[in-house]
Amino acid sequence: MNLTEEKILQAAEEIFLKQGYDGSRMQAIADLAGINKAMLHYYFRSKDQLFERIFKEKYGGFFPTIEGLISSQINFIDKICTFAEKYTLFLIENPYLPLFVINNINKNPDFAKNLPLNLPKTLVMSYMEDAEKGLCRLMNPAQLFMSIFGMCIFPFIGKPMIQKVTGENDEDFKELMKMRSNEIKEHIRLILKP
Amino acid sequence: MNLTEEKILQAAEEIFLKQGYDGSRMQAIADLAGINKAMLHYYFRSKDQLFERIFKEKYGGFFPTIEGLISSQINFIDKICTFAEKYTLFLIENPYLPLFVINNINKNPDFAKNLPLNLPKTLVMSYMEDAEKGLCRLMNPAQLFMSIFGMCIFPFIGKPMIQKVTGENDEDFKELMKMRSNEIKEHIRLILKP
DNA sequence: AATAGATTTAACCAAATGGTTAATATGGTG
DNA sequence: CACCATATTAACCATTTGGTTAAATCTATT
Structure with missing residues (x-):
């Protein structure tokens, strides 16, 4: 090149x-x-x-594939918490990505055809298994994942608004994001606890 | 006119x-x-x-003002749950609003200057009061509200992706959204339970 | 009906924008 | 060096686009 x-x-x-x-x-x-x-x-x-x-180079990263993690045999709660953590760290490095991908898929929904669906599908299966075993609370998986992805993504698409409400500068915001993954993990555990 | x-x-x-x-x-x-x-x-x-x-006509509705509710004296958990329910119903009727407002504030952050901040600020105060009384779990209010707004807004900005993952048509999606507010309320209660 | 003011239209304009071209520079190879 | 393919540039082109204008039409008031 x-x-x-x-x-x-x-x-x-x-x-x-x-x-x-x-x-x-x-x-x-x-x-x-x-x-x-x-x-x-x-x-x-x-x-x-x-x-x-x-x-094409960028939107594949919207659902960052963390191969080893999603196919591993650990329990779902730990798996999804680890995912949320890695995803948040990934978004800190790629803050423009969510809005970019969302906009272009909304403008041209055909793009969604090429979305790599293995990640969400594997996660759903992993959840259903554990939920049936009684290891986590049972609910509609779509509802669960909308909540999880919403918690992960919102800070990055709503940054200017959040900063306006909290009165924070960019440095403060980055600090808030560093603590974000711990908070999300806590929220996920509370939502999923049987 | x-x-x-x-x-x-x-x-x-x-x-x-x-x-x-x-x-x-x-x-x-x-x-x-x-x-x-x-x-x-x-x-x-x-x-x-x-x-x-x-x-200007539309973005004021991003934080829809529900005057009576936010200033009422009910406990915070019930207040925020009622808010989440009304907000979700509002977004079902205005599904394009979140992405529209977010995009324009990201493109021109000055617009955020005019954002009506009374709603989020009142909610934060309301939360802090109850948290100090031990009525809900104590955490950084910014983290709490990012999770709540994320859960409410994500389905509407991520609709095409969600439909791709779930394989749902528009009718199914609307059904999913109707059940959304109950699910969000449940999640909020679990997150906030002391 | 005549006048005056507001409303509507077709035609036009200048700037911006994605894209092309023909000429020029560059660098490696026999 | 001479040659050739590749890389680069300035100038140009056609279309799109936000915006204007001058003429036409409508509406109410006297």
Whole structure:
């Protein structure tokens, strides 16, 4: 992979993630990459193709696959708590990802077709097993996972609002997020305790 | 308020809410309203002003004010549960609102300045009072409210993904949402039980 | 009916934007 | 060096888009 191509991808990622497809300008990407606009088309033909390249690379990470964890044989509560922790740490490093992915799937629901569903499906199965054994409270798994993903994702899509309510600056917010995973784990345990 | 003006506002609301500012075309709004594009500028001068009109009208509803409820003297757990129920019902009727508001506040954080903060602030105070009395578990209120709002909002911003995972159609999804408020109330009670 | 003011329309405009092209530079290879 | 493919650039193009204008139509008041 050549240097120009990489500079373009890096710039495109930054612009597309923050501005979305409609809000992004090819010229802005070129400027950020420090190259001529024609290079974008030389390497990626069109805005659509450049965007799709970034999107496909990024949205797979929406349900980050933590292979070893989800297929391991530990009990569901520990498994989902570990997942929530790793997911939160992942989102701290990729704070723009949730809104980016959500927006593009809402705009073009066809993209959802390619979503890697193994993670949520494996988790649901893992939950059902333990719930039937009486190891966790029984409920509709969709309801459970909406709550869990909501707790994990909301801070990152609602950051400006949260900061407005709490009056925190970015440093405070990062601190709040560091403590977030412990709090989520606690909430999950309370919800699932039989 | 004259008829043309109302038709414009109705069309603008539909387009802006679903497509966002950048994705919306003045021509599309005019077409939907069934009038000439020049009328948009005649009544609202510019796209920005038309958008701001819609946004200000809509985003106040992100924290729907339920005056009687938040200032009532019932215990916090019942109060927040009732709030979650009413909020969910409100979102079922306004499913595009969360993503719309979130996107525009993320794009232009200055808008957060005008957010009506009385609702969250009153709720936090109400929580602190009861927590100190030992009526609910003590924790960082920001963490609590991120979980609650996350549980309420996530289904509406993640709808296409949820449907992909569960394989549900729109009818099924609406049914799932009807049961959502009971589930959230249960989760909140479990999280807050002292 | 005549006048005046508000409303509506078709045609137009300038800027922005995604995309193309033709010419030029660059770097490796015989 | 001469050659050739690749990489890069400036200038250009067609379309889209927000916005304007001048003329036409409607509405009420005298």
